[in-house]
Amino acid sequence: MFVTHLESAIDNTxxxxxxxxxxxxxxPLWVRYDLKALGKSISKSTLKERDANLWxxxxxxxxxxxxxxxxxxxxxxxxxxxxxLGHHFGVKKLWIKDDSRLPTGSFKSRGMALAITMAKHFGVKKxxxxTAGNAGAAAAAYAAVAEVEAFVFMPEDTPKVxxxxxxLFGAKVFLVNxxxxxxxxxxxxxxERIGWFDLSTLREPYRIEGKKTMGLELAEQFDxxxxxxxxxxxxxxxxxxxxxxxxxxxxxIGWLESATMPRMVAVQSEGCCPIVKAFEAGSKFAExxxxxxxxxxxxxxxxxxxDFMILDAVRESGxxxxxxxxxxxxxxxxxxxxxxxxxxxxxxxxxxxALERLVKEKxxxxxxxxxxxxxxxxxxxLAATEVQLPLIxxxxxxxxxxxxx
Numbered sequence: 001m002f003v004t005h006l007e008s009a010i011d012n013t014x015x016x017x018x019x020x021x022x023x024x025x026x027x028p029l030w031v032r033y034d035l036k037a038l039g040k041s042i043s044k045s046t047l048k049e050r051d052a053n054l055w056x057x058x059x060x061x062x063x064x065x066x067x068x069x070x071x072x073x074x075x076x077x078x079x080x081x082x083x084x085l086g087h088h089f090g091v092k093k094l095w096i097k098d099d100s101r102l103p104t105g106s107f108k109s110r111g112m113a114l115a116i117t118m119a120k121h122f123g124v125k126k127x128x129x130x131t132a133g134n135a136g137a138a139a140a141a142y143a144a145v146a147e148v149e150a151f152v153f154m155p156e157d158t159p160k161v162x163x164x165x166x167x168l169f170g171a172k173v174f175l176v177n178x179x180x181x182x183x184x185x186x187x188x189x190x191x192e193r194i195g196w197f198d199l200s201t202l203r204e205p206y207r208i209e210g211k212k213t214m215g216l217e218l219a220e221q222f223d224x225x226x227x228x229x230x231x232x233x234x235x236x237x238x239x240x241x242x243x244x245x246x247x248x249x250x251x252x253i254g255w256l257e258s259a260t261m262p263r264m265v266a267v268q269s270e271g272c273c274p275i276v277k278a279f280e281a282g283s284k285f286a287e288x289x290x291x292x293x294x295x296x297x298x299x300x301x302x303x304x305x306x307d308f309m310i311l312d313a314v315r316e317s318g319x320x321x322x323x324x325x326x327x328x329x330x331x332x333x334x335x336x337x338x339x340x341x342x343x344x345x346x347x348x349x350x351x352x353x354a355l356e357r358l359v360k361e362k363x364x365x366x367x368x369x370x371x372x373x374x375x376x377x378x379x380x381x382l383a384a385t386e387v388q389l390p391l392i393x394x395x396x397x398x399x400x401x402x403x404x405x
Contacts, residue, residue, distance in 0.1 A: 011024075079097050095370065104141050130184040131154050270323045295381070332356075
């Protein structure tokens with residue numbers, strides 16, 4: 001293990017990494033490594049000999065050597081050339097990184113595998129978190145394997161599938177007549193009363209490290225030459241922050257062969273776009289977004305703890321932040337699914353809308369390589385995608401004209 005210390009993301013204060021830590025001045029922590037020693041300990045060729053899963057990057061992760069990871073089989077997810085979809089928008093090199101293949105059906109498996117592993121390592125017996133859906137299910141699944149008690153609080157309109165599977169994994173699940181920030185307040189208030197550890201987004205340092213593997217996988221799959229643009233659906237933003245951290249660490253150890261870093265694009269819905277508002281205003285922090293609403297429940301986060309970290313990554317990369325039309329998300333879902341054969345979720349569909357706009361504005365050029373993350377399976381959003389199918393009555397003559405349309 002090459003972890004040297006934890007570091008406050010707000011003021012660079014160093015904290016010890018050999019004990020359970022949460023935040024510093026209510027702001028997130030980075031895990032810092034001895035990257036010089038790390039780079040000497042492993043080579044790209046050694047990496048190729050390992051199993052194609054998240055744990056192949058063990059040197060880049062904080063899990064002590066003697067600690068057994070809590071794993072459900074986190075595969076290296078496929079990077080698929082979306083040729084038809086790219087052609088539709090005039091982009092030749094469009095790629096979709098399909099994280100719907102992960103154990104709990106979403107990219108949340110990455111963060112929770114690390115967060116629960118480290119929680120168990122430090123002797124945590126109870127965890128609690130707010131969720132818009134997928135994080136709760138993932139936390140419950142990994143907590144079940146780790147024999148850690150899980151308490152999950154979700155807005156009452158969270159997709160039913162998420163409610164059911166979170167409970168199925170054995171978590172204590174509670175619906176709240178508010179938004180995810182209201183759920184987070186309950187978790188914070190319950191720390192002293194119930195004695196749980198707060199596993200909310202960025203209130204512990206290890207979910208970032210799990211999400212960092214998105215960037216490590218991308219770099220390896222592109223043979224260490226990174227894409228020009230990465231479009232990322234942004235709620236709490238841990239994935240975008242983690243990827244940018246991964247790219248910077250890879251550059252520091254000299255593994256990247258591309259001259260430039262990807263331009264990171266934070267994508268939100270007009271129904272909830274605090275990061276976009278802050279980016280456009282040139283602000284370091286984002287203001288809480290009022291009356292937040294979107295069918296893409298994973299990005300319905302009115303106030304992100306790591307707002308400044310998201311904005312820093314976007315700006316450092318020369319990227320941008322885009323809010324897309326809420327009423328077109330289902331249309332983009334259908335388009336992307338039909339052009340790719342993939343189970344595209346609403347959050348990723350928002351990225352399709354951002355792609356359409358950025359190509360039209362010539363911010364993305366036709367010859368540039370672009371990556372969109374499919375962060376979850378559409379099967380998690382059945383209520384949002386429900387359609388009325390035509391019924392054939394076997395007791396009547398078939399209307400063949402109807403079938404041909």
